[in-house]
Amino acid sequence: MPIATARRRSAQADYWPGFVDAMATLLLVFIFLLSIFVVAQFFLSREISGKDTVLNRLNLQIAELTELLALERTSSSDLSASLSAFQANLSDVELERDRLQGLLAVRVGAVDSADTQIVTLEGQLDKELSISQRALAQVELLNQQIAALRRQIGALEDALGVSESRDRESRTKIANLGRRLNVALAQRVQELSRYRSDFFGRLREILAGRSDIEIVGDRFVLPASVLFGSASDEINPEVRDELDKLADAIRQLEDEIPSEINWVIRVDGHTDVRPMASTSRFRSNWDLSAARAISVVRYMIDRGVSPQHLAAAGFGEFQPLDDAATEAAYARNRRIELKLTER
Structure with missing residues (x-):
């Protein structure tokens, strides 16, 4: 029992120094940590103070940058406006460039043409x-x-x-x-007039029995119906005796008129205004009138009259004696005229 009590006392006496040692150690640790905290606080204060300075400096830079950004935005707006204006001007310049290029091409063509003209x-x-x-x-x-x-x-x-x-x-x-x-x-002229008068006198004697033969001015007019058939240029046989007498008178006239007088018996053929039938061998009244005049001239030549004293002419329907549209006028206009004239 005493031994046990002694042991308990001994155990209690041994615990306290350890506790003191532990507390001392703990105090030292606390002091150490406090020292570290103080040192850290010191350095942290310095660091915080430096950061504040840097932060202030950064704030100043941020303010400056903000102002610069505002200025840049203003400049950017101005530049955008300037860019838009420049682009518009650029479009105008490009259009003007295209126009000038077109003009240049035209001028170049003109210059080439001018060069060609110069060479020519x-x-x-x-x-x-x-x-x-x-x-x-x-x-x-x-x-x-x-x-x-x-x-x-x-x-x-x-x-x-x-x-x-x-x-x-x-x-x-x-x-x-x-x-x-x-x-x-x-x-x-007087001689020719005298011979014409003599010739007319002989014709009057030869044709005295024909009431259908008339004198118009200085021409003897013979109806075509007496000399020719309808639309024909063949002389009717029943009038050949009168034509023979007419040829004899012309031959006698050739013997009487001096050779130095140039004269001719002109035989003119005339028709009425009515056109030729489609079955006729003559295309027109002009052809018929000329053919009839030529038939009379050829008959006279066959009877011994000199061809140099005969001439044939056809007038068709263009020289009428009567302009009336009657059978009597048509018959009068269909005629052969004889005229002694100068050649």
Whole structure:
């Protein structure tokens, strides 16, 4: 029992120093930690103080950057507006460039055409110069010829002065000859008129029994119905006796009229206005009138009349004696006319 109590006392006495040691150790640890905390607090304060400075400096930089950003945004807006204006101007410039390129192409084409024209004109100019040189040579030759002609004209003027007196004499002679010729022509006309009167007188005697034959002015008018059948150029046999007498009168006239008088018996054929039938061998009244006049002339030639004193002419329906649209007028217009006239 005492031993156990002694042991408990001994155990209690041993615990306290350990506790004191533990507390001392704990205190040392606390002091150490406190020292570390103080040191850390010191460094942390310094660090926080430095960070505040840096933060203030950063805030200042942020403010400056904010101002710069505002300025940049303003500048960006201005630049955007400027860019839009520049793009618009660029579009205008591109359009102007395209227009100028088109004009340039046109001008280039015009220049090429002008170059071609220049080459052509230069060739023409060379030809003109060559022609001009030849023309100058010809002008020089012409000047020489003109000078020679002037000398000849001078000589001719001298000769003209001499011949003027002769010319006056010749004019006097020509005037006398003209008067004599007029007198001779008048005599020939009178003679021809006399022979025409004699010829008409003979025709009147030959055709005295024909009441259908008339005299119109200086012409004997024979109805075509007496000489020809309808639309025919063949002479009717029953009138050949009168035509033979007419041929005899013309042959007698040839013997009487002097050879120096040019005369002719003109035989004119005429028709009415009505057109030819489609079955006729004559295409027109003109053809029929000419064929009838030629038939009379050929008949006279066959009867011995000289061809040089006969002439045939066809007038168709264009020289009527009567313009009326009646059978009597048509019959009168269908005719053969004989006229003694000058050739």
